[in-house]
Amino acid sequence: MNTTEADRLVRTALHEVAPEADLSRLRPDADLRDTLALDSLDFLNLVELLSSRSGKRIDEEDYPRLGTLADIVAYLG
Amino acid sequence: MPSLGADMTDGVLLEWLVRPGATVHKGDIVAVVDTDKAAIEVECFDSGTVRELRVAEGTRVPVGTVLATIASAGEPSLAPTTTPAVRTPAAAPLAAESPVTSPLVRREAAALHVDLHAVHGTGPGGRVTREDVEHAVPAPPPPAAVPPPAAVPAPAEVPRGRRRVSPRARRLAEAAGIDLGTVAGTGPGGAIRAADLPPAPAEGAAAADRAAERAAAMRGTIAALMARSKREIPHYYLTETIDLTDALDRLRERNRDLPVPRRVVPAALLLSAAARAAAEVPELNGFWQDDHFEPAPAVHLGVAISLRGGGLVAPAITDAAGLTPEQLMDRLKDLVARTRAGRLRGSELSAPTITVSNLGEQGVESIIGVIYPPQVALVGFGTIGDRPWAVRGLLGVRKLVTASLAGDHRATDGATGARYLRVVARLLQQPEEL
Numbered sequence: 001m002n003t004t005e006a007d008r009l010v011r012t013a014l015h016e017v018a019p020e021a022d023l024s025r026l027r028p029d030a031d032l033r034d035t036l037a038l039d040s041l042d043f044l045n046l047v048e049l050l051s052s053r054s055g056k057r058i059d060e061e062d063y064p065r066l067g068t069l070a071d072i073v074a075y076l077g
Numbered sequence: 078m079p080s081l082g083a084d085m086t087d088g089v090l091l092e093w094l095v096r097p098g099a100t101v102h103k104g105d106i107v108a109v110v111d112t113d114k115a116a117i118e119v120e121c122f123d124s125g126t127v128r129e130l131r132v133a134e135g136t137r138v139p140v141g142t143v144l145a146t147i148a149s150a151g152e153p154s155l156a157p158t159t160t161p162a163v164r165t166p167a168a169a170p171l172a173a174e175s176p177v178t179s180p181l182v183r184r185e186a187a188a189l190h191v192d193l194h195a196v197h198g199t200g201p202g203g204r205v206t207r208e209d210v211e212h213a214v215p216a217p218p219p220p221a222a223v224p225p226p227a228a229v230p231a232p233a234e235v236p237r238g239r240r241r242v243s244p245r246a247r248r249l250a251e252a253a254g255i256d257l258g259t260v261a262g263t264g265p266g267g268a269i270r271a272a273d274l275p276p277a278p279a280e281g282a283a284a285a286d287r288a289a290e291r292a293a294a295m296r297g298t299i300a301a302l303m304a305r306s307k308r309e310i311p312h313y314y315l316t317e318t319i320d321l322t323d324a325l326d327r328l329r330e331r332n333r334d335l336p337v338p339r340r341v342v343p344a345a346l347l348l349s350a351a352a353r354a355a356a357e358v359p360e361l362n363g364f365w366q367d368d369h370f371e372p373a374p375a376v377h378l379g380v381a382i383s384l385r386g387g388g389l390v391a392p393a394i395t396d397a398a399g400l401t402p403e404q405l406m407d408r409l410k411d412l413v414a415r416t417r418a419g420r421l422r423g424s425e426l427s428a429p430t431i432t433v434s435n436l437g438e439q440g441v442e443s444i445i446g447v448i449y450p451p452q453v454a455l456v457g458f459g460t461i462g463d464r465p466w467a468v469r470g471l472l473g474v475r476k477l478v479t480a481s482l483a484g485d486h487r488a489t490d491g492a493t494g495a496r497y498l499r500v501v502a503r504l505l506q507q508p509e510e511l
Contacts, residue, residue, distance in 0.1 A: 018385060019385070020385045020386050034440075037383075037385075037439070039344075039383075039435075039438040039439075040342040040343070040344050040438055041342060041344070041409065041410060041413050044337065044340065044342060044410075047337050048337040048338055051337050052337075058337065059333065060329060060332050060333065060340065
């Protein structure tokens, strides 16, 4: 998956998890949980969407590497 | 606020049809209340003079809230308070002198295309009643320009009383904020079908207004409930730091082999412990009613869920004490998803016997909570964090959480609350028990 595809996949998933958030103003290095006020269930939903759509297995140990938009794009890419 | 159905927990006082000083008689329609389902006229069950309207129009209040006080005819100055009761189908004309027309009558008039100004009112003071409106309908509804589907019987009957509306149309209309009274129905008997609704307006000012209105209504609800709690409940507060290291290690092991949808988050462990502890300390599980504590037969665990766009709802995971963390996780996911989608059942909102607030998700160390009346306890969990902690004489870095209990001192004393927190700590430190 290239960076553009990964970015689109993440943004789509974020929009589904936090529909009210203005993702156009989301900085790539902003902490997603803080910025979008995601709780642990939201984050689990996000991981579920990312994992099923990218086909990549995401372990709990990897959660710390999924803190920001840029992190996730790099992780999936 | 009368209960207009077993699952009703609160209602919005839409409109007062009387003013202070008005003379009312038993059976008079005094107010209109919006439940989740429909606008319903509320009748007075006592006679006398309206002394005070306690609830402002547009306010959502729980069932049982005193809406107005009425000075009984016999004792004009120091009268007992009365809540209006309801007898739904009656359309008794209003006896007060106020020239207000019931919104249901206006709606009926709009639905039947009747000009209210042209109707001769036969109610007291020339008021226009629902019967007047129905008598004023000039002719049977004109034959539909569009031929009705073959299976549909002829639309002969003029709808009486409440409009017939298909559930789907009602849902859509509610979601879009459409007044059904302004919609002409083409279904059997003039029933409103989804296709009769005007096309949804584009995302814009109207939608934003409605969202703001909802947010304001919710703010008002929270304000009223929490103010009541702080006014009536003498809270006491206890906290306990709990070492979760072993429980979380175990959880991680369990999640390692599971696909994402089946993984359990630490919050589910905390809720599970809170529910089981409530079953072990039943003095905290129930309601303070009529000056005494009424224990609940089961633990329906309220979970404070923040809504995107602001606000807070605390619906229940019913019968939570018997659930494994996995089952509790499934119920929690379902509950959060439905809460945010606005599809809660009335029973879930009225059910909680004790509530947990888990603001720890938002990164605060501890929560000193406010009890949801008529419950008598609120459990709080702060953030789970790495902290220095002594274990068997050695200092190490452990995963800790601060659990708290806000208790109603009318129902229990601190010793009971302390027992509860110790049980929570024991359960979380022996995760095989969960």
